[in-house]
Amino acid sequence: MNEPIIELKHIKNYLGNSWVHNDLNLSVTRGEILAIVGGSGAGKSTLLRTMLMLQTPTAGTIKVFGQEITPNSTTALHYLHQHSGVLFQHNALFSSFTLLENVAFPLKEHTQLTQQTINQLALLKILAAGLTVEDANKYPAELSGGMQKRAALARAIALDPELLFLDEPTAGLDPQSAAAFDELVLNLQKTLELTIVMVTHDIDTLWQVTNRVAFLGEGRVLAIAPIAELVTINNPLLQAYFTGPRGRAIEKIYSGKKN
Ligand SMILES: Nc1ncnc2c1ncn2[C@@H]1O[C@H](COP(=O)(O)OP(=O)(O)OP(=O)(O)O)[C@@H](O)[C@H]1O
Ligand SMILES: [Mg+2]
Structure with a gap:
């Protein structure tokens, strides 16, 4: 369970005249459901595309299934695309x-x-x-x-x-x-023994489905933890995201329910 299935090191992405990712590090554990959250334009979709090498990063290294993925690593890329699925x-x-x-x-x-x-x-x-x-x-x-x-x-x-x-x-x-969709994802994860990386703005989903949540901000993973822990972290960007009126309401419902 602790073996990394995806490892991103020092990822940088320069797009549309700005640094979308600037020294982003992230490791995804085999068998987990990891969510990526962050404001609109924080670079979440770009990060998914980068993990699949549908977009080549400006700098940094990507390892998936233990193999380094580059635009030229044809065999590793083919293996990656044959063993992953994407809902865009x-x-x-x-x-x-x-x-x-x-x-x-x-x-x-x-x-x-x-x-x-x-x-x-x-x-x-x-x-x-x-x-x-x-x-x-x-x-x-x-x-x-x-x-x-x-x-x-x-x-x-x-x-x-x-x-x-x-x-x-x-x-x-x-x-x-x-x-119902969350339920379906959980069932599929169990029956197919999947590792899932999902981008979501749905705070219910974070509490119901995920093992860990990575918060993207300032081009990096600012924090990564189970949701109950993440919402307690003392960082203005995280607090603005989670303790706005909508986040706070949800937190009240779930607090004490799940670790
Ligand atoms: N191909 C591209 N060319 C230029 N800029 C791009 C490109 N792809 C993404 N960007 C820029 O990178 C930033 C991050 O985009 P991305 O789609 O990854 O954000 P996001 O976090 O998924 O946002 P949302 O929550 O709205 O889906 C945005 O400012 C976007 O305009
Ligand atoms: Mg997006």
Whole structure:
């Protein structure tokens, strides 16, 4: 449980005339659910893209599954992409593909399986994500926002990943759907023995789902701890984030409930 599955050292990212990340260090432990929080524009989505080398950092080193990842490390990169799944912030479903075709896509790209097997596996993932056989032939535009999140999740787990990245998975969902999605993520994490790195602004999710939370600010991980500990840290940026009117209300509900 204590073995790092992702190690970021001294990561710097210079984007749009400013340092989004400036000496960022972060280690993700195998089997944990780690959340990344921080204000809008703090560099959370950029950090997920960097971990997957979808974006090359300006400086610093990235190790995933014990191997250093660089734009030229083709074998390590291929292994990384074959063993991870991503739910992007805006779902990134192919609008001209049905749900089944969307979920089948990574299986087609990364395996030599027959079309029939691919369709069967894709259907299993659709059901595992809480959607139905009838949904499989629908196009993304025919799905509600919550169903699109589930569709993106089904695609993210298509290859039975070890590592799952979720960028704001409950954004835009009503509280009940968000809670149901959290439950789904927890169940999948247990049954598939996943390591999950998720970006979220959902304070309920932090308390219900995560093992640790990393707070991003000033281009770095300013603090990383279980949520109950993180909200007590004496730092003005953390306090502004967690003890604003919304954060404080939630903290009251959960205080004493979870360590
Ligand atoms: N490709 C790019 N080119 C220029 N600037 C970029 C690029 N990608 C990200 N940025 C900038 O980097 C900063 C961090 O963006 P990022 O999307 O990572 O933020 P975030 O923490 O995910 O925010 P949000 O909570 O709003 O999703 C922003 O100021 C953004 O404008
Ligand atoms: Mg983002």
